[in-house]
Amino acid sequence: MADRIAVVGSNMVDLVTYVNRMPDRGETLEAPDFVLGFGGKGANQAVAAARLGAQVSMVTCVGDDIFGPRTRQNLSDHGIDVSHLRCVEGTPSGVAPIFVAPDGENAILIVKGANAHLSPADIDAAAATLKGCDAILLQLEVPLDTVYHAVAFGARHGVQTILNPAPADPELDLSRLDGLDWFCPNESELALLSGMPTDTDAAVLAAARSLIKRGIRNVIVTLGARGARLVTAEDAVQIAPVRVEAVDTTGAGDAFIGSFARFLSGGATPQQALERAARYAAHSITGRGTQSSYADTETFGVFCR
Ligand code: ATP
Secondary structure, rough: OOEEEEEOOOOEEEEEEEOOOOOOOOOOOOOOEEEEEEEEEHHHHHHHHHHHOOEEEEEEEEEOHHHHHHHHHHHOOOEEEEEEEEEEOOOOEEEEEEEEOOOOOOEOOEEEEEEHOOOOOHHHHHHHHHHHHOEEOOOOOOOOHHHHHHHHHHHHHHOOOEEEOOOOOOOOOOOOOOOOOOOOOOOOOOHHHHOOOOOOOOHHHHHHHHHHHOEEEOOEOOOOOHEEEEOOOOOEEEOOOOOOOOOOOOOOHHHHHHHHHHHHOOOOOOHHHHHHHHHHHHOOOOHHHHHHOOOHHHHHHHHHH
């Protein structure tokens, strides 16, 4: 049977407007193009894991607007179990209005909407599903109390937990992550959480080690085109970047984390899972878009040959 992963996290609808220039305050401008896309860190990571063959359940909230049913459909279309997707009455779905200028410059607004309502009670309601999973995958686009509750749930029931502390949140209390298995920040999240610089490889190592001293067990730092680094109390392993022609790096982090969860749950060693995740994320940046750039098992197999 396929490995089972639960994503306790966000979904967003990206409202991407292509503009000739950014509008000034009070100005109305005509824009040449618009694309609606599905995103949110939780949903992106769920889609990456599902495309690679994992059996994925999502514990998530949508609003009672036109985006709720579309989000549910998009997740179902990827074979993701949505029986723990909750519709919050009187609340909008999470949306991200994004403005993209011709030179690629962008301006992004995040409206958490229903994602801000995902609660510890949603985790308890999904307890039977979560207990049967190989891994629970978490990010920070939902309330911190929900994240802490999921980590404690995983520790109590022997389900490994993976936390991608993104977007960076200075309020994250590391002392409430007791039992967390994998902590996966990028460089800037690591800098914020450690209060240390991360501008060189030596600085990244020192900052990751400072988190280990504060009780975090395994730190995986993603370093963009420089690959990734796994730091534990005993060891530090560099994961080499996979060289590709970058077309669009949006969503590389989510491709990396979602695929890492899939490979690890599938029985790979941590180092193997990270090397494959680096490969999967590298493939994702060779195509446009976020979820649309995530390979399925077959395409990924061809890329790895
Ligand atoms: P985003 O927020 O854009 O999704 P992130 O900051 O969370 O990204 P990154 O560290 O930029 O995450 O990228 C995640 C992983 O993707 C990296 O660890 C690396 O393996 C791979 N990657 C990203 N950019 C490149 C690149 N230009 N070339 C090769 N691999 C890349």
